[in-house]
Amino acid sequence: MxxxxxxxxxxxxxxxxxxxxxxxxxxxxxxxxxxxxxxxxxxxxxxSKEALFGALLEHSIGMLADALAEAAVGETALEALDSVVLGQLSFFEEYGSFARVLLGEMWRTAWQEAVAQLRTRALGVYADVLRRAAAAGEVRADLDVETAATAVFGMVLTVSIERRVLHPERPLAQTHATLVELLHGRVR
CATH class of the missing domain: 1.10.10.60 (Homeodomain-like)
Structure with missing residues (x-):
């Protein structure tokens, strides 16, 4: 091996x-x-255990960021946003344990480097798509894209965990459609 x-x-x-x-x-x-x-x-x-967890976070955040960046496609920026939401849902469908660790463990002071990587790489995909949407007039020009990116990421993370734990029978497409409807109603 x-x-x-x-x-x-x-x-x-x-x-x-x-x-x-x-x-x-x-x-x-x-x-x-x-x-x-x-x-x-x-x-x-x-x-050490700490170094293992740090390497694990770095590896997993890298995989997540790559999946989100790959998903960020569409004819319009809003379509790209919808695709990124689906990409995040799909990623956490496959890596549910990482979703729970991300929500529950990585916000400790010891993991600030991982939090910075998450902000730059994963949330950065959302922020870039939202900036494109604002520039194209698809969302409010005064939208605080950094805060919106964090909010959307957190919403999708939380819903992903809730769906896996409480509603595993709920189709992923249904969850995605609900999130997209909420997003479109708020960012325009």
């Missing part, structure tokens, strides 16, 4: 455990056991 494969197994185990029981309660022993590797392997690859 390559070092990259080992890191991905450890990331998967860590994200699941942290989503289930929280960062503080998750031990390196439990992560290693769930990943099927020796505890020393975790330390060899990451150095």
């Amino acid at each position: 390559s070092r990259q494969d080992t890191r991905m197994k450890v990331f998967a185990a860590a994200i699941e455990l942290i989503a289930e029981q929280g960062y503080s309660a998750t031990t390196v022993d439990a992560i290693a056991e769930r990943a099927g590797v020796a505890k020393g392997t975790v330390f060899y690859n990451f150095g």
Whole structure:
């Protein structure tokens, strides 16, 4: 098994455990056991639990930002916004544990670098699309795009978790349609 494969197994185990029981309660022993590797392997690859979590956040935020950027397409900026919302919903459908960790764990002071990366890369996709929409006259010209980007991202994150936990039978398309209707009503 390559070092990259080992890191991905450890990331998967860590994200699941942290989503289930929280960062503080998750031990390196439990992560290693769930990943099927020796505890020393975790330390060899990451150095510490804190470094593992930091690397996990960096990796996961990078994947999320790439998915959002890839989704940001449409004939109009509002269509691109709708596509980014669907891209985020779809990402969290696939990576639900990361959604729970993102909501519950990463706002600690220790992870400010990850928060900055999230703001720049993931929320930046929303802000760019909203800037384009404002420039094209599709949304209010005076829209505070940074705050709006954070609000939309947070709304989609929260709804993604709520849907997975309380309404897994609800079609993703229905959730997307509701969010888009809310957004169009507010940003115009």
